Amino acid sequence: MHRLLAACAFSAALATALPAAAQFQKPEDAVKYRKAAYTVMAAHFGRVGAMAQGRVPFDAGAAAANLQVVVAMSTLPFAGFVEGTAGTEKGTPKANVWSERAKFDAAAKKMQDEVVKLAAAAKTADGLKAAFGKAADACKACHDDFRNP
């Protein structure tokens, strides 16, 4: 399972290694794409969070299936952060996504690493609970630094 997850994530990363300009016709398309990727990721991550918080019973199969989607999605949104798509409204990326791109990319990588670890740890309820917080923290850290509140 872990190898499979890593392979899925790797192939997805390949897709996003193409130049961003070659991937989207218009900046609006890139914005729509990255928001969509986060929406899908958040839906599946949220279901794992419900298990971590005891709101739904632990189910190893459901956790694995949801986390496989999370891992696959985790590499996708970042290709959508094309130049000229910063904002000021709630939920939009701040300009420092681009002015501090290395820091942003490191924050993205941290999240990607933590969801892979979470997927590996989620074979048991205790493993899931322990790893979920770190993954959620990685999401939040990037939001705190790079997303308009």
Place this chain on the structure above:
Amino acid sequence: MHRLLAACAFSAALATALPAAAQFQKPEDAVKYRKAAYTVMAAHFGRVGAMAQGRVPFDAGAAAANLQVVVAMSTLPFAGFVEGTAGTEKGTPKANVWSERAKFDAAAKKMQDEVVKLAAAAKTADGLKAAFGKAADACKACHDDFRNP
């Protein structure tokens, strides 16, 4: 690669095998989710289409990476078709998604099968071109029958 694709699709299917009611808090969440999943799928499918139509050069690695995302996404939207989310506006699902659910599910399955075949065929430019049309036809057939124009 083919086995990997199948495994990814299978695991994603597992996630969507949960009761739809357990997966979304509100019908609006389900609508947002399914639209997001289609947006991500369409972005990657479109890049393969550009190769099929000769608008960009064939690149086996990029085709494989994009199609891996397409295959992974292909099972996701359907969990979002929860009762009470039919519409009349352009792009919304018609009521027959629910009144002819078996036919809708078969159309979804047809698309999922065709994108798996496309991923297997896309190792060469000729293979990609031959299989792309069938996958695109499967998308269109479902849109024609179940989506408001």
